[in-house]
Amino acid sequence: MAEITSSIPFADPSWHQDKTNPYYKDSHRALQKFIRNYVDTQIAPNVAQWEQQGFVPEENFKKHASLGFLAAAVFPLPIDQLAGIKLPAGINASGTDVETEWDEFHDSILIDEMARCGYLGTVWGINGGATVGGAPLSVYGNQLQKQKYLAPLLRGTQRHCLMITEPDIGSDVGGMTTTADKSKDGKHYVLNGQKKWVTQGQWATHALCAARTGGPGPKGVSVFIVDLSTKGIARTKMENSGVKSSGSTFVDLDEVLVPVENLLGVENKGFEIIMSTSAFTHERLWVGITALRLCRVALEDSYKHALKRETFGKPLFENQVIRQKFSKMAGLIEPTQFFMESLVHRSVRTSPLEFSPLAALLKVQAAHNLEKISRETQQVFGGLGYSRTGAGARVEQISRDVRVLVVSGGSEEILQDMITKSLKKLAKL
Ligand SMILES: Cc1cc2nc3c(=O)[nH]c(=O)nc-3n(C[C@H](O)[C@H](O)[C@H](O)COP(=O)(O)OP(=O)(O)OC[C@H]3O[C@@H](n4cnc5c(N)ncnc54)[C@H](O)[C@@H]3O)c2cc1C
Incomplete structure (x- = not known):
C-alpha cells in the first residue's frame, strides 16, 4: 500500500495529519487512501509514456471506468443513472447516512488525488469527458437523453467532449459563428462551422456542441448532443505545448445533421448551460x-x-x-x-x-x-x-x-x- 501522505513539508494538505479538521470524515480519508494507492500503482508509473505516445491506453481507461471514477467525476452525482455502478472506495452514492454518503469533499479529494500524477494530459485523457459532459447532461438533459448519453458516459462506453471555442471566438463565447439552422422538414438542425482545441476530440464518440440558432449575442446560442460519427465531421489533431495525452482536436462541421431531439435544454438558452x-x-x-x-x-x-x-x-x-x-x-x-x-x-x-x-x-x-x-x-x-x-x-x-x-x-x-x-x-x- 502506498503511503497515504508525504513526509515532505507542504507536499500534502494539513488535513491528512489533522484528525480534528471538521470538513473531513472517515469516508473522505478512506477515499483519499484508495485513490492514492490507485494513482501510485496504476497511473503514476505510466504517465510519462502516455504523454509521449499522446493517449491513455484503452485498457487503462476501461479500468478507470470500472472503478467508478467516471461516474464519480460528475458532481452532484446523477443518482438516477448510477444503477449497478460502484463508486471508488465503495462510498455510497446516496442513502440515509450522511456520514458515508458521497458529498462535495469526496468530489474535491477525487480531483486533488488524480492531479497528483502530475500530468494534466492524463488527468483529462483518462476522464473520458465525464467531468465536462456529465454535469450539463445531468442537469439539462431529459430522461431519454440521460439514458442514451449520460448513462453510457458514466460507464465509459461513450466518451464525450465539449465544443465551444472557435478559431475566431474564445473568451467571447456569446459571439460564436457556428450555425445550427433547422432543416426544411423540421427534423434536424444543420450545423456548419469550426471548433478548436477540443479536449478528447480525437477519440470522443459524442460532443456537447454550442452553435447559433438565433440572433447575435449570447441569447442566440443553443447546445446540442452531437454523435461524432455523423457525416460532415472532420477531425484534425492539434499540437500544443503540453497536455499531449488529452487528445486536443480541431473539428470541421460541414452540413452536419443533428436530430432535433438532440437539443439540450431550450433553444437559444445554451449560453445559460455553458455558464x-x-x-x-x-x-x-x-x-x-x-x-x-x-x-x-x-x-x-x-x-x-x-x-x-x-x-x-x-x-x-x-x-x-x-x-x-x-x-x-x-x-x-x-x-x-x-x-x-x-x-x-x-x-x-x-x-x-x-x-x-x-x-x-x-x-x-x-x-x-x-x-x-x-x-x-x-x-x-x-x-x-x-x-x-x-x-x-x-x-x-x-x-x-x-x-x-x-x-x-x-x-x-x-x-x-x-x-x-x-x-x-x-x-x-
Ligand atoms: C489545451 C487547451 C484545451 C482546451 N480545451 C477546450 C475544450 O475542450 N473545449 C473548448 O470549447 N475550448 C477549449 N479550449 C479553449 C479555451 O477555452 C480558450 O482558449 C479560452 O476560452 C480563451 O480563448 P482564446 O484562446 O480564443 O483567447 P482570446 O479570447 O482570443 O483572448 C486572448 C487573450 O486576451 C485576453 N482577453 C480577451 N478579451 C479581453 C478583454 N476584453 N479584456 C482584456 N483581456 C482580454 C484573454 O484573457 C486572453 O488572455 C482549450 C484551450 C487549450 C489551449
Missing part, C-alpha cells in the same frame, strides 16, 4: 484544486532534489536562499488551500450567483500560484528542470501544462473582471 454552475463554475473549482495540487507536486519533487543534490560540497538545501524558496511557495499554497476548502464547503450551501465569482477567484489565484511555483521549482532543479526524463520530469511537464490552466475555462483577464463586476452587483453598489 451554469454545473458546467463552467464546477470546472473553475476543478482547475483551482488541480492547480493547487500541481503546486504541491512541483514543491515535493524539487524539495527532494534539494535534499539530495550537492553543490560546492553540500546539499542544495543547506543554502538559505534555496530554503527560502520553499517557505515562499508554502505561503502561496496554504492560504489558497484554506480558501479552496471553505469554497468546497460553500459550493452546496451558497447561491450560484455568489459562488460563481468565488470559484473564478480560486481558479485565477491557484493558476497564478502554479505559474510562480513552476518557475521556482524548475530553478531548484537547474538543468534537470528542463529535461523530460529524470528527477525533474514532472516539474518540466508542469512547466509545459501550466499555461492552459491560466487560459482555459475562462481566461485570467476575463475572470478577474467578472469577479469584480459580479461582487459589486451583489453588494448593490
Whole structure:
C-alpha cells in the first residue's frame, strides 16, 4: 500500500495529519487512501509514456471506468443513472447516512488525488469527458437523453467532449459563428462551422456542441448532443505545448445533421448551460484544486532534489536562499488551500450567483500560484528542470501544462473582471 501522505513539508494538505479538521470524515480519508494507492500503482508509473505516445491506453481507461471514477467525476452525482455502478472506495452514492454518503469533499479529494500524477494530459485523457459532459447532461438533459448519453458516459462506453471555442471566438463565447439552422422538414438542425482545441476530440464518440440558432449575442446560442460519427465531421489533431495525452482536436462541421431531439435544454438558452454552475463554475473549482495540487507536486519533487543534490560540497538545501524558496511557495499554497476548502464547503450551501465569482477567484489565484511555483521549482532543479526524463520530469511537464490552466475555462483577464463586476452587483453598489 502506498503511503497515504508525504513526509515532505507542504507536499500534502494539513488535513491528512489533522484528525480534528471538521470538513473531513472517515469516508473522505478512506477515499483519499484508495485513490492514492490507485494513482501510485496504476497511473503514476505510466504517465510519462502516455504523454509521449499522446493517449491513455484503452485498457487503462476501461479500468478507470470500472472503478467508478467516471461516474464519480460528475458532481452532484446523477443518482438516477448510477444503477449497478460502484463508486471508488465503495462510498455510497446516496442513502440515509450522511456520514458515508458521497458529498462535495469526496468530489474535491477525487480531483486533488488524480492531479497528483502530475500530468494534466492524463488527468483529462483518462476522464473520458465525464467531468465536462456529465454535469450539463445531468442537469439539462431529459430522461431519454440521460439514458442514451449520460448513462453510457458514466460507464465509459461513450466518451464525450465539449465544443465551444472557435478559431475566431474564445473568451467571447456569446459571439460564436457556428450555425445550427433547422432543416426544411423540421427534423434536424444543420450545423456548419469550426471548433478548436477540443479536449478528447480525437477519440470522443459524442460532443456537447454550442452553435447559433438565433440572433447575435449570447441569447442566440443553443447546445446540442452531437454523435461524432455523423457525416460532415472532420477531425484534425492539434499540437500544443503540453497536455499531449488529452487528445486536443480541431473539428470541421460541414452540413452536419443533428436530430432535433438532440437539443439540450431550450433553444437559444445554451449560453445559460455553458455558464451554469454545473458546467463552467464546477470546472473553475476543478482547475483551482488541480492547480493547487500541481503546486504541491512541483514543491515535493524539487524539495527532494534539494535534499539530495550537492553543490560546492553540500546539499542544495543547506543554502538559505534555496530554503527560502520553499517557505515562499508554502505561503502561496496554504492560504489558497484554506480558501479552496471553505469554497468546497460553500459550493452546496451558497447561491450560484455568489459562488460563481468565488470559484473564478480560486481558479485565477491557484493558476497564478502554479505559474510562480513552476518557475521556482524548475530553478531548484537547474538543468534537470528542463529535461523530460529524470528527477525533474514532472516539474518540466508542469512547466509545459501550466499555461492552459491560466487560459482555459475562462481566461485570467476575463475572470478577474467578472469577479469584480459580479461582487459589486451583489453588494448593490
Ligand atoms: C489545451 C487547451 C484545451 C482546451 N480545451 C477546450 C475544450 O475542450 N473545449 C473548448 O470549447 N475550448 C477549449 N479550449 C479553449 C479555451 O477555452 C480558450 O482558449 C479560452 O476560452 C480563451 O480563448 P482564446 O484562446 O480564443 O483567447 P482570446 O479570447 O482570443 O483572448 C486572448 C487573450 O486576451 C485576453 N482577453 C480577451 N478579451 C479581453 C478583454 N476584453 N479584456 C482584456 N483581456 C482580454 C484573454 O484573457 C486572453 O488572455 C482549450 C484551450 C487549450 C489551449
